[in-house]
Amino acid sequence: AQKITQTQPGMFVQEKEAVTLDCTYDTSDPSYGLFWYKQPSSGEMIFLIYQGSYDQQNATEGRYSLNFQKARKSANLVISASQLGDSAMYFCAMGFSSGGSNYKLTFGKGTLLTVNP
Amino acid sequence: NAGVTQTPKFRVLKTGQSMTLLCAQDMNHEYMYWYRQDPGMGLRLIHYSVGEGTTAKGEVPDGYNVSRLKKQNFLLGLESAAPSQTSVYFCAGRRGVSYEQYFGPGTRLTVT
Numbered sequence: 001a002q003k004i005t006q007t008q009p010g011m012f013v014q015e016k017e018a019v020t021l022d023c024t025y026d027t028s029d030p031s032y033g034l035f036w037y038k039q040p041s042s043g044e045m046i047f048l049i050y051q052g053s054y055d056q057q058n059a060t061e062g063r064y065s066l067n068f069q070k071a072r073k074s075a076n077l078v079i080s081a082s083q084l085g086d087s088a089m090y091f092c093a094m095g096f097s098s099g100g101s102n103y104k105l106t107f108g109k110g111t112l113l114t115v116n117p
Numbered sequence: 118n119a120g121v122t123q124t125p126k127f128r129v130l131k132t133g134q135s136m137t138l139l140c141a142q143d144m145n146h147e148y149m150y151w152y153r154q155d156p157g158m159g160l161r162l163i164h165y166s167v168g169e170g171t172t173a174k175g176e177v178p179d180g181y182n183v184s185r186l187k188k189q190n191f192l193l194g195l196e197s198a199a200p201s202q203t204s205v206y207f208c209a210g211r212r213g214v215s216y217e218q219y220f221g222p223g224t225r226l227t228v229t
């Protein structure tokens with residue numbers, strides 16, 4: 001069974017500093033994807049970044065990068081130069097094929113990031 | 118493009134009442150999903166659809182039914198609401214060429 005663990009219920013960071021949000025996963029499937037989503041206080045879920053299990057390089061999207069360590073089964077999100085608007089709940093998710101052409105996501109419980117001015 | 122929209126945004130039901138949540142998308146998503154989000158938990162998959170006319174059960178399907186008669190719409194029904202179904206419901210869509218899912222704004226449902 002697939003499992004996602006986010007061990008940090010809450011994190012604090014000073015504005016303009018970098019922060020790492022931890023995510024570990026467990027799967028026996030060799031093909032999977034790792035995702036990060038942001039949920040601000042307004043409630044919507046915003047896709048941030050994706051990493052495929054066969055991708056050789058770590059994914060980056062602007063200030064977001066995914067530190068993928070396959071042997072450790074970790075997929076940490078790094079946010080550089082934090083901004084006040086980064087304050088939100090962050091969810092790590094793992095995607096896998098579930099038969100046919102479908103692809104399902106399993107979510108972690110989230111980490112609440114607070115950026116202090 | 119409106120993206121993924123959900124109707125209604127808020128709803129209060131009494132135990133035993135029924136309702137339908139509508140998810141609509143104009144992004145040509147082939148796949149659509151319904152999730153629920155409860156405090157302190159991530160999202161859990163209720164039902165999903167891999168194309169028009171198809172539906173399948175997810176992780177927590179009991180007490181819910183779905184239909185996808187048109188590609189752009191995915192309906193979630195509660196036939197007899199229970200307080201345990203108090204939650205925030207999210208719809209999401211995905212195109213076949215990529216893996217990321219795009220979410221609607223959510224529906225906050227309270228069952229008293």
